Amino acid sequence: MKSYGQCFALLSVTAIVASAPAHAQNxxxxxxxxxxxxxxxxxxxxxxxxATFAHAYTTIGxxxxxxxxxxxxxxxxxxxxxxxxxxxxxAAITAPANGSGxxxxxxxxxxxxxxxxxxxxxxxxxxxxxxxxxxxxxxxxCILENFINENINSQTTGxxxxxxxxxxxxxxxxxxxxxxxxGYAGVSYFPPSESPSANGTIDHVVANADLYGINVxxxxxxxxxxxxxxSNSIASGNANSGIVIGGGVSVAPVKASIDNVTVSSxxxxxxxxxxxxxxLGRSVITGNTDGVENGTPNTFYTYQDNRINLNGHDICVCxxxxxxxxALQ
Numbered sequence: 001m002k003s004y005g006q007c008f009a010l011l012s013v014t015a016i017v018a019s020a021p022a023h024a025q026n027x028x029x030x031x032x033x034x035x036x037x038x039x040x041x042x043x044x045x046x047x048x049x050x051a052t053f054a055h056a057y058t059t060i061g062x063x064x065x066x067x068x069x070x071x072x073x074x075x076x077x078x079x080x081x082x083x084x085x086x087x088x089x090x091a092a093i094t095a096p097a098n099g100s101g102x103x104x105x106x107x108x109x110x111x112x113x114x115x116x117x118x119x120x121x122x123x124x125x126x127x128x129x130x131x132x133x134x135x136x137x138x139x140x141x142c143i144l145e146n147f148i149n150e151n152i153n154s155q156t157t158g159x160x161x162x163x164x165x166x167x168x169x170x171x172x173x174x175x176x177x178x179x180x181x182x183g184y185a186g187v188s189y190f191p192p193s194e195s196p197s198a199n200g201t202i203d204h205v206v207a208n209a210d211l212y213g214i215n216v217x218x219x220x221x222x223x224x225x226x227x228x229x230x231s232n233s234i235a236s237g238n239a240n241s242g243i244v245i246g247g248g249v250s251v252a253p254v255k256a257s258i259d260n261v262t263v264s265s266x267x268x269x270x271x272x273x274x275x276x277x278x279x280l281g282r283s284v285i286t287g288n289t290d291g292v293e294n295g296t297p298n299t300f301y302t303y304q305d306n307r308i309n310l311n312g313h314d315i316c317v318c319x320x321x322x323x324x325x326x327a328l329q
Contacts, residue, residue, distance in 0.1 A: 071092075125146075136172065180209045190220070214244070215241075
């Protein structure tokens, strides 16, 4: 029903650079603090907190922790090294127009943890979190919303979370997070070129009112292997697909487990693109225009413990046919 090949062939590979200035992580503190009453001339201690995440970042060393002491807006930031940002569920970032709330350009051995943050695009910013490079990223207990897509044929804007490495192996974990009301994807792993690999976990995530809810796509990569688990999550009310898995070339395969998800009220529930092997289990796929849409070469595996029904078309075959037929379940 949908011409995904044409859409992805036109995608731009322009990298997104946040408008926030770069800051060096070269301080001596193991923990620094921000507060709504803080000022950036303070030393960022618990008794004399700073005002912004970006300045607090300059006061810590590698693997340091930045914590928000009270509700407030703490500004966008660029991350270039290993760090934990703990918003404690009350810290907010308003991303800058045409930029990202948090941009990550870290080394392949660096671990980045983002927790308890609300990042808002305010209908003007491009992405909530943009990762260009890192060894691993964990995003938990976060809310990302209201990001704009500048061009329908570009995947680099309009994302709650955009993971776009070009080398190495990225480990990503996204849990207990809501990504909604954005012009491209709620959560997107979409390398723009070269041969990165990834091991990913997406668990207890709600992705709704985007173009694509959860998008794991290697169409523009020239190599690498991606393995991802999507579990206990909801993708609903998205203007195209609730979940997209796969790529466009056989040299960048994707293996995915989709377990215990609910996918409803999308144009397509789950789209399997080329070079994907998808194990689909214990999931409810209903109320979509097309329930499961399958391209070739692509394989869905199932133990027939899903509930795929009450869609406009429960199983839609795109391409030459299904490698493994999914019966109504």
